[in-house]
Amino acid sequence: MDLSDIEATRRDDTAAHGSGPETAAWQGFIAALGAEIASPLTAALERINALTTTGRIDRRGLRALREEVEQARRIGMASQQIARLASGRVRQSHERIDLAQTLAGVLAHRAREIHARGVSIAMPPPARPVAILIDASLLFGLLETMLDWALACARSNIALHIGVKAWPAHARLSCRFAHRPVDQLDDGSPTADEVSRLDSVHWRLLQQTALTLGVASERSVDAAGTLLTLEFPRTVNQTMDGVTMVELDDGFPSSLDSKPLAGSHILVVAQDRELRVQLRDAMRNMGLLIDCVDSVAQAEDFCRDGLPHALIIDAALCDERFAALRRGIGAEVARFAFIEVAADGAAPGHDAGEGMRRIARRSIAQTLAAALLFELSRLD
Numbered sequence: 001m002d003l004s005d006i007e008a009t010r011r012d013d014t015a016a017h018g019s020g021p022e023t024a025a026w027q028g029f030i031a032a033l034g035a036e037i038a039s040p041l042t043a044a045l046e047r048i049n050a051l052t053t054t055g056r057i058d059r060r061g062l063r064a065l066r067e068e069v070e071q072a073r074r075i076g077m078a079s080q081q082i083a084r085l086a087s088g089r090v091r092q093s094h095e096r097i098d099l100a101q102t103l104a105g106v107l108a109h110r111a112r113e114i115h116a117r118g119v120s121i122a123m124p125p126p127a128r129p130v131a132i133l134i135d136a137s138l139l140f141g142l143l144e145t146m147l148d149w150a151l152a153c154a155r156s157n158i159a160l161h162i163g164v165k166a167w168p169a170h171a172r173l174s175c176r177f178a179h180r181p182v183d184q185l186d187d188g189s190p191t192a193d194e195v196s197r198l199d200s201v202h203w204r205l206l207q208q209t210a211l212t213l214g215v216a217s218e219r220s221v222d223a224a225g226t227l228l229t230l231e232f233p234r235t236v237n238q239t240m241d242g243v244t245m246v247e248l249d250d251g252f253p254s255s256l257d258s259k260p261l262a263g264s265h266i267l268v269v270a271q272d273r274e275l276r277v278q279l280r281d282a283m284r285n286m287g288l289l290i291d292c293v294d295s296v297a298q299a300e301d302f303c304r305d306g307l308p309h310a311l312i313i314d315a316a317l318c319d320e321r322f323a324a325l326r327r328g329i330g331a332e333v334a335r336f337a338f339i340e341v342a343a344d345g346a347a348p349g350h351d352a353g354e355g356m357r358r359i360a361r362r363s364i365a366q367t368l369a370a371a372l373l374f375e376l377s378r379l380d
Contacts, residue, residue, distance in 0.1 A: 044068040078205045092135035113306030123160040133234040142209045149202040171232040178225040262287035270314040282368040296322045310337035337375035
């Protein structure tokens with residue numbers, strides 16, 4: 001099933017009936033989604049049943065249980081994003097963006113996770129700067145989803161390449177990887193299981209995001225591996241043969257890594273249960289992935305294999321160990337978002353140390369959303 005079929009059907013139904021009945025394409029998508037969520041949850045349930053029987057679980061089993069539940073949660077969040085994009089009600093604000101710098105920022109943010117998976121990603125710098133006009137938040141989501149999909153499917157290293165094709169002069173981003181072990185690449189056409197893995201919910205989200213952005217996506221799969229090509233029609237570059245690729249209005253701002261809130265991952269570091277409830281309530285309708293830990297030591301463990309997009313911490317836990325954690329993260333991701341929740345009476349604002357925004361506990365409901373929006377989209 002192709003997401004373009006869903007999009008075309010949605011438009012036809014909307015034109016004919018306003019809000020039409022669920023189509024066969026959507027039914028197929030929901031069936032596949034249910035199966036994809038059920039797989040990790042079934043494995044998690046088996047571990048829980050074993051724990052109930054034996055009363056014991058080792059560290060490795062606990063880690064696997066967490067990963068299975070996390071996988072199911074991410075699939076559910078991706079399906080919500082697909083529905084939001086397919087609704088046709090997403091407003092876009094086009095900006096001039098350096099494609100290579102934005103992709104490099106995504107890779108830097110995911111460096112710990114990539115390393116933990118034992119995958120190497122090669123991305124040679126383009127021959128010349130490649131700028132595009134596009135909604136920055138949706139582009140960030142597209143690149144994140146491409147990485148999610150490739151990391152889940154790749155059985156070898158991943159090769160990324162950015163360039164501009166000759167005519168029409170559109171920017172192109174390619175992602176190539178082997179979907180089976182290298183020593184099995186010549187073993188015929190992809191199997192049904194391999195195709196099913198490639199057609200995951202993250203692939204469907206990638207397709208839908210590309211459709212919403214007007215970015216052409218093409219995927220080829222053969223015995224040698226998988227190749228995804230994204231083509232950006234609104235490309236800004238040097239004039240070629242006297243023809244400018246896109247006439248750029250000076251009113252477009254420049255943005256390198258604006259991030260959407262929907263789908264962003266937030267880590268809350270707080271031992272106070274009441275504070276955790278306040279924070280969750282304030283973020284309830286923002287489409288975020290939220291995890292909570294009790295201590296800085298647990299936050300260090302959580303971040304070891306992959307960073308969230310933002311970290312919110314109770315000021316009572318801001319000790320030297322947390323300062324060291326901040327320095328370590330800041331060395332990898334220059335614009336990482338840190339928010340400190342101060343005790344009532346402390347002055348709010350950007351006064352909790354360099355790179356740290358402070359909000360007052362009494363005003364969490366009124367200020368947290370704005371603080372997250374600012375921190376997740378700010379530039380140096």
